[in-house]
Amino acid sequence: MDSPSSPIRLPASLEASKIHALPAAAYYIADFISEEEEQAILHKVETAPKARWRQLTHRRLQTWPSDLVKDTLLGARPLPAWLEDPVVARILSIPVSESEPNLFASSPHGRPNHVLINEYPPNTGIMPHKDGSAYYPVVCTVSLGSSLCLNLYKSKEDGALDPEPVWRILQEPRSLLVTTADLYSEYLHGIEPISTDVDISEQTIANWSLLRSPSPYQDGLNERQTRTSLTYRDVLKVSKLGNKLRPLFKRL
Numbered sequence: 361m362d363s364p365s366s367p368i369r370l371p372a373s374l375e376a377s378k379i380h381a382l383p384a385a386a387y388y389i390a391d392f393i394s395e396e397e398e399q400a401i402l403h404k405v406e407t408a409p410k411a412r413w414r415q416l417t418h419r420r421l422q423t424w425p426s427d428l429v430k431d432t433l434l435g436a437r438p439l440p441a442w443l444e445d446p447v448v449a450r451i452l453s454i455p456v457s458e459s460e461p462n463l464f465a466s467s468p469h470g471r472p473n474h475v476l477i478n479e480y481p482p483n484t485g486i487m488p489h490k491d492g493s494a495y496y497p498v499v500c501t502v503s504l505g506s507s508l509c510l511n512l513y514k515s516k517e518d519g520a521l522d523p524e525p526v527w528r529i530l531q532e533p534r535s536l537l538v539t540t541a542d543l544y545s546e547y548l549h550g551i552e553p554i555s556t557d558v559d560i561s562e563q564t565i566a567n568w569s570l571l572r573s574p575s576p577y578q579d580g581l582n583e584r585q586t587r588t589s590l591t592y593r594d595v596l597k598v599s600k601l602g603n604k605l606r607p608l609f610k611r612l
């Protein structure tokens with residue numbers, strides 16, 4: 361639960377946070393966590409045991425509570441407290457509408473059970489992709505440290521990727537972005553490996569009216585610093601058997 365002194369004021373429902381430019385439900389809450397909470401989470405990410413990090417060519421990532429094996433989460437381990445609180449508690453506290461108590465009310469486990477942490481120094485990104493079938497199609501992304509643009513793409517008639525994004529979403533530090541349904545299954549998402557996002561304006565950014573502050577981007581530019589993202593999802597398949605197998609896996 362949030363302490364009474366929490367500076368965060370969440371919307372009464374997600375309706376007010378809807379990104380209307382997008383074809384399926386998507387929401388953006390600019391100040392989802394406080395600066396203190398952002399710093400506390402970043403500290404936990406940075407001081408996690410070395411074995412937690414998986415180094416890719418340009419980017420590194422952590423998975424909590426563990427990697428998936430054949431799209432399955434082995435063992436019903438909970439998320440650590442620092443990933444659960446305040447983020448999960450807060451996600452579950454916001455009604456989607458009058459008839460939908462929260463984003464995960466109809467998901468298999470009623471809450472996100474998995475977090476992917478991606479770190480993007482300037483000039484790194486993630487290729488356009490779809491997230492696949494392992495997850496319930498509600499993706500909650502908390503951004504830390506720096507702003508950047510997430511691009512949404514669609515495939516052309518011949519199946520090839522159209523390299524021009526159809527929409528761009530600017531994610532500020534401490535924001536929550538939620539994407540669902542078709543945005544998850546029909547479109548691809550990616551982040552360009554650049555140091556500066558360009559051509560940022562009311563005309564080009566789908567969530568412009570929901571930004572905490574558009575003023576840093578009056579020149580149309582966003583100079584990136586290292587941005588860390590926490591991607592919260594509900595993994596559909598959880599194997600309790602994993603609890604017994606866990607001692608076989610060296611990873612924490």
Ligand SMILES: O=C(O)CCC(=O)C(=O)O
Pocket residue numbers: 476478486491501510549589591
């Ligand atoms: O960092 C992000 O915002 C996107 C991450 C992502 O798409 C993924 O890990 O599947």
Ligand SMILES: [Fe+2]
Pocket residue numbers: 489490491549
């Ligand atoms: Fe993704």
